[in-house]
Amino acid sequence: MESGRFSMNVTEVDLNEVIRASIVKFETKINDKKLRVDISLDSEHQYVAADRDRLIQVVTNLLDNAVKHSPAEGHVEVSTKVKGKKVTVAIYNDGMPISDADLKNIWSRFYKADRSRTQKESTGLGLPIVRNILSQLGENVWVENRETGVVFQFTLSKT
Template structure:
């Protein structure tokens, strides 16, 4: 064993087990894998130590999961800290300056309202993500008519399209089959995709909602004419809290950083997947690919 695994940590674990007899635990990296070691001395009938039993446990995946958890907690803390700090700062200002002018007071309350809404959105998205990642996400499956669903979603978003005077084009073939899906979850995914499209589209831009059959799959796509995403960022946009090129994203259009992660989870729960296509300055297309049959 020592000839195969040449590592100082293993030598130390074995020597410690020989010296003290009791169980010894340690970790080492072996060919890129994280290995947990447990060693205990073996004894004969007279109680003399005759050798050492070493147990190797590959904990690589556990380490990755733990790192994801740590990153998630750090990101949530960061996302909460900014609006909370701003709210606390303005509350202190109001307490210290009771004679604040009406104009300044109106400005402060506007900022506080904006950041309180940001906290509310973050809480909602975190709750949604937790439900989607749970052992029992409780999908309510039914046959969803995509033409009807797209029409509903666009009607819900009409007011949000007005400030930028955006136009939405819905393109669904009349003979497209229904898709087996949880209508509420699918609607949630489309809301998140439309939210991104609206935020990053220029004034008088165009957003296109399309559904097509591709072999045994139904492909739902949302395309915008916005700022686009760089090649280096594209593979990571479905990660939680990942934002493409923060320097190019104005603070007032940043979301919670969870929208596309929610979209990905909705697709996966339906046995599907997500795709992304983009080019800087030429817009972005996000696709939700679902099986025709589950």
């Protein structure tokens, strides 16, 4: 990522398969924290234009954040919504909201959020990598605080 660009092999990718496979990677952490995970996908298969390996990296990084920042016996939700030629993926956790100061900086390389929120170790690279990959695909990623938690969302183009 030194140059800020990743090599990409953009093909037709089954987004829902990537989401399900990524969630399976976190089963142990999910079970250890006794998290409730809800999955709400707009259709059985949703094909998007992406590099499969990079899309797995995006979903895995965002899921890792969601699991890490959820309280024990908390809630994580992964959903997709189709609108026109775009699919929006939302990954929610019911952890503490992100401070305004952190919201301004979380996309910066090596930035580590306020430890009082996370109490977790981080390299500060996960979210910048997510943004970089999606930017290379011509897509957007954003984060919003909710009354009870945080949701990261990103778009992908349907094929």
